[in-house]
Amino acid sequence: MTGPKIDIGSFWLPKQSSTIAPSIDFAWDVVLWTCIIFFFLLMVPTFYFVVKYKRKKETEVTSAIDHSTKIEVVWTVLPLVILIALFFVGLAPWVNASVAPANAIEVQVTAQKWNWSFRYPNGTTSPGKLVVPKGKPVRLVMSATDVLHSFWVPEFRVKQDAIPGVYTSLWFEATQLGTYTVQCTEYCGGPEGDVAPDKPGGHSDMLATVEVVDEQKYKDFLESGGEDKSIPIAERGKKLFQQWGCNACHSLDGSKLAGPTFKGLFGREEELADGSKVKVDENYLKESILVPTAKVVKGYPPIMPVFQGQLKDPQIEAIIAFVKEQK
Ligand code: HEC
Ligand SMILES: [Cu+2]
Structure with a gap:
């Protein structure tokens, strides 16, 4: 990973890192x-x-030219x-x-209090980190889920509001490898403790990074599903569990929500709607996540959304590692 380059540009402006x-x-x-x-x-x-x-003397008068x-x-x-x-x-x-070039890579951007998330054409999602190839035009299609936000990368000289219920867009073509900072420039504070009592929020805290990488690294990133391998696998699984809204239907404490709890799930003998039994192992978990209707758990309606095409293998593996920890 390339660290942030110390290049402060000119006296007036940050360095120029995009074609425009x-x-x-x-x-x-x-x-x-x-x-x-x-x-x-x-x-x-x-x-x-x-x-x-x-006027030097009392008697001085103004010229008559008017x-x-x-x-x-x-x-x-x-x-x-x-x-x-x-x-x-x-x-x-x-x-x-x-006007973005017709061949631009399109990335969906979602802004919400207080983070940015990015979604690629192949389904890869990447919270807080935009990865783009050098020398390729990238078009961002942006929206917000709650309030106005504003996407800004000073080195690219691009800035655009992200607005709830509306799509706005901007594009850029990065010309230099490196890591840059996305800032939210919505000119408004955020009340302290908006997200959690110990976590002050606000647009000014709403940072993300842009990593400009070469073609091969960009391909690797897309294949990885956007996973940051430096974070322990089960921890990544926990993040995904929250980001993808699994926690709306699956509890960790044994309580019954719309779906079965994850507490003690791994290794459990599960009774299915068709009366058969199955031991919960990695294969069953993967199948249950990608195609939930393949094996429906007894006593539950088949309402779980399909994650096929959305979650990539490294993400499934992270979720499985997280499920295994729920003893
Ligand atoms: C809208 C509610 C809902 C959401 C969101 C949801 N699920 Fe489910 N899930 C269910 C229901 C209902 C079942 C049981 C019926 C079935 O097997 O399809 C289930 C079953 C499962 C099972 C099998 C559990 C068992 O006891 O055998 C796994 C594993 C699972 N879900 C994982 C996930 C993951 C991972 C996510 C998030 C990426 C997720 N679910 C999101 C409703 C949901
Ligand atoms: Cu903001």
């Missing part, structure tokens, strides 16, 4: 320097005149030309940033 960054920075520079030049063009004479034409068509034309036409130029300087990168 240079054109956006160019527009920014043009606007900035136009402002700086006109600031001095206006302020220097203003102070000079204030001193030079200060109109000059020439000057008026200049100060109308010159700003007009500059503003039209600024419009076109901004238009090009704006159009480019608005």
Whole structure:
């Protein structure tokens, strides 16, 4: 894994790590320097005149000149030309940033208090970590489940709100390998203890990482189902158990919810709806998760959602490891 590169970019801006960054920075520079030049063009004479034409005697009177068509034309036409130029300087990168290339990889982004999750075309899901290949356009289709959020990667020069009930999108093509930070720039605090008493939340805490990797690493990532192998397997299983909402129907303490409890599940002799019996082992668990109706547990309706095509093998293995721990 590549660590964050220490490259702070220029004095004004973070480094440019996407294809559109240079054109956006160019527009920014043009606007900035136009402002700086006109600031001095206006302020220097203003102070000079204030001193030079200060009224020195009671009897002094102001010059009688109160109109000059020439000057008026200049100060109308010159700003007009500059503003039209600024419009076109901004238009090009704006159009480019608005329209994703047709071959872009599409990733679904879900924002919620207080995390980002990413979902790939092959079903791989990755909470808190966006992995993208270098040199390939990526289009993010974003939505939020609760309140407004805003996706921002400064080095890519892209920012877009994620809104409940609406899809918004942005795209970028990363040009440099490395790890970047996604920030939520929704300008709003979060009440402390919103998620849990000991865990202050807020948009400003809502960080995720973008890892720009080479083609092969990206393929490996998709195959792995987005699993972070540095976390112990059963712990990953527990996270998946919560992320995928299994906990809505399966308890860990023996209580009966919509589905059977996971307490003491592994190794148990399960009675099925058709009257047969089955010993709960790895194969049974895997089948029960991918195709729940293959063997329906006696006394329960076949209401469990199908996870075939959604959970990848490494994720199933993590869940199985977690189930084994529920003695
Ligand atoms: C909407 C409720 C619901 C959700 C969500 C749900 N399940 Fe189930 N699950 C059930 C029901 C009901 C059964 C029992 C009927 C059956 O076997 O299909 C069951 C059965 C199972 C079994 C077999 C249990 C046994 O006692 O033999 C396993 C394993 C299982 N689910 C795993 C999961 C996992 C893992 C998830 C999340 C990825 C999940 N379930 C999500 C409702 C749910
Ligand atoms: Cu947010």
